[in-house]
Amino acid sequence: QVHLEQSGAEVKKPGASVKVSCQASGYNFVSYGITWVRQAPGHGLEWLGWISPYNGNTNYAQKVLGRVTMTTEKSTNTAYMDLGSLTSDDTAVYYCARGNSMIRGGDSYYYIDVWGKGTTVTVSS
Amino acid sequence: DIQMTQSPSSLAASVGDRITITCRPSQAIGTYLNWYQLIPGKAPKLLIFAASNLHTGVPSRFSGSGSGTDFTLTISSLQPEDFATYSCQQSYNYPWTFGPGTKVAIK
Numbered sequence: 001q002v003h004l005e006q007s008g009a010e011v012k013k014p015g016a017s018v019k020v021s022c023q024a025s026g027y028n029f030v031s032y033g034i035t036w037v038r039q040a041p042g043h044g045l046e047w048l049g050w051i052s053p054y055n056g057n058t059n060y061a062q063k064v065l066g067r068v069t070m071t072t073e074k075s076t077n078t079a080y081m082d083l084g085s086l087t088s089d090d091t092a093v094y095y096c097a098r099g100n101s102m103i104r105g106g107d108s109y110y111y112i113d114v115w116g117k118g119t120t121v122t123v124s125s
Numbered sequence: 126d127i128q129m130t131q132s133p134s135s136l137a138a139s140v141g142d143r144i145t146i147t148c149r150p151s152q153a154i155g156t157y158l159n160w161y162q163l164i165p166g167k168a169p170k171l172l173i174f175a176a177s178n179l180h181t182g183v184p185s186r187f188s189g190s191g192s193g194t195d196f197t198l199t200i201s202s203l204q205p206e207d208f209a210t211y212s213c214q215q216s217y218n219y220p221w222t223f224g225p226g227t228k229v230a231i232k
Contacts, residue, residue, distance in 0.1 A: 004168075035221075045161075045169075045212055045223040061220045095169065102175055110216040111159040111174035117167065 002026040004096050004116035011122045017084040020119045022096030029077040030054045033099035035112055036070060036081045038092040046092075050099065051079065086123045093118040127151050127215050129224035137232040142203045146227045148196040148213035157217035160189055160198045163210040163226065172211075173198065203229070 007021040022034065036048040049060040051070040058070050069082040079096055098114040128151040138144050148158065156176035161169045171180045173189035176196060186201045200207055208231055213224040 037223075044225040045163075045214070047221040047223070050219075059219055097169075102178065104175070107155075109157060109175035111171060112161075112169075112214075113171050113174075113180065115168040115170070 002098065002114045004098065004114060006094075006096060006116040006119045009120040009122070011124065012086050014087055014123055014125055016086050016123075017082060018086060018090075018121050019080055019082045020094050020096070020121070022079040022081075022116055024077045024079070024098070027098075029072075030074060034070070034072065034079040035097045035099050037095045037097060037112075039095070039118075040089070040092040043092075045095075048081070048094075053079065083121075086121075088123050091121065091123045093120050095119075126220055127154065127217065127222050129213055129215060129222050131211075131213060131224040131227050133227060134225065135228040135230065137230045138203055139232045140203055140205060142232075144200050144203060144229065146198045146211055146229075148191075148198070148224050149194055150196075150215050150217075151194075153193040154215045154217035156192050157215055158189075158191065158196050159214045159216060160187075161212050161214065162207075163212055169212075200229075 003025045005023045010018050012018050030053045033052050035050045039045050051058045053072040067084050072079045095118045096116045097112040100113040102109045130149050132147045158176045160173040163169050172183050172187050177189045188199045210226045210228045212226045
């Protein structure tokens, strides 16, 4: 079945970078976008960006623009999210997720249909 | 960015109850609205996409409705496994934004 396996928890110091991986299985990796979302303690979900494994196109949230890089490796069906210049505000559970869409009446309705279990990133001195 | 609000922020209910959660975006978004179930330690789960379409495998007690700036998620008869947080999300434009969540607790 469709599954997204994420890398393990990370503890980083302020100013450092973190790279979270997300290995997909059970579907054609290049046919669906990968979205990254995080949830900080006591907060709601926050969209960080999206990457197309097919052509590498990306779309990043303004809040992390310049600090985030999303990449994919087709040979291993793996997506990566690299976030730099970490601060305590980046402490959160980071999720990778598969984007899907429904076409109706000529419009495309996008949604996230499969999520990884999340990677906890703690930023602390 | 489109701001998403949800009400109530939390509620307490009993097994078998019917509950309704409301989601209101800060601008009209057609039916570009999705609902997710969040349980700590578990992967979030898609329930409803495009406002009213039940995702594969989701029990029929879940339903969604609405358009524009007013959406609802209804659970017709709460089951023990439904005690969780529910979040709406708009995919009308980027950046995608989520509601703050509604926590459904056991009364």
